[in-house]
Amino acid sequence: MKHQVNKAVFLDRDGVINEVKTDRVKFVNRPEDLYILDGVPEAIKQLNDAGFKVFVVTNQGGVGLGYMTEDELNTIHDHMARELAKQGAHIHEIMACTHAPHENCYCRKPGSQMLLDLIDDYDVDIMKSYLVGDREPDIEAGNAVGIKSLMVVSTHPEAYKSFNDLSEAVEWILEDEKA
Template sequence: MNKAVFLDRDGVINEVKSNRVKFVNRKEDLYFLEGVAEAIKKLNEAGFHIFVVTNQGGVGLGYMTEETLEDIHQHMARELAKEGANITEIMACTHSPHENCYCRKPGSQMLLDLIDDYDVDIMKSYLVGDREPDIEAGNAVGIKSLMVVNTHPEAYKCFKNLSEAVEWILEDEKA
């Protein structure tokens, strides 16, 4: 079985609702948060599969197309790979927030599909998110769910950014 880290995108990997960008609706709006590439690279070196699981309701709401979202994700993966940080797969729910689909977090279908497709051991895996729906999705499948930027009582642990969370993951894995 494989170990994995599931990362939310907006607020964990890239800026959102910042001074530079409100939402990432085109690749030019993608600004990586400090230390993200290095943190992902450390996880790669430790043998983790890295999955990005993201709600992208802007597609369902008409703010961008599926093709534009794919372009953003390819750009993100390419730029991270230049720094030695590799993403195994990116999965996005493109339904609008009001469609109540199973894949949109806090639903856990994206996680369940990746767990099944990659034979992931949930006991050796982690989820890192920045909002309550991320934590709820991870908890629903039994993964240690870590919160960055914000705090949440149901998060296993809370950190100020992905770099801090990754340092803790690497230590926790040794325990």
């Protein structure tokens, strides 16, 4: 068995990194629909500076349902990564489940295949890693692989802790890591 060496933070996209279901945007189906939430680039940069690998794991059933193509989704993700990079924030990899919600795949959260793949590909130590999500399936996916799963925006009884936004969660992660 190989030694797991990297600490990581897995971020959900919609509701954690960018606005969704707000007055400005319902769903993100084009790059111009992507509005990064306040404090997110700074929070991701803090994680980068602290030595965390930062991954985005997102359900994007809009592809499987025909609302956008895989290429359009990749364009949105490239745009997001560029916008974050302009402020010094680096995403190591973006993984998306593009299956329609009813397809019962293993990668769609609450399934944990995206997490398992990234853990394996990057030698991630789950004991030093965190997941930040805004919905129950995010928390379930993180808990299934044994990662401290944090909730933002709302609360969930299965979440390890809950916060108002990513900035608050990152502040806590950086303190928890020292413990």
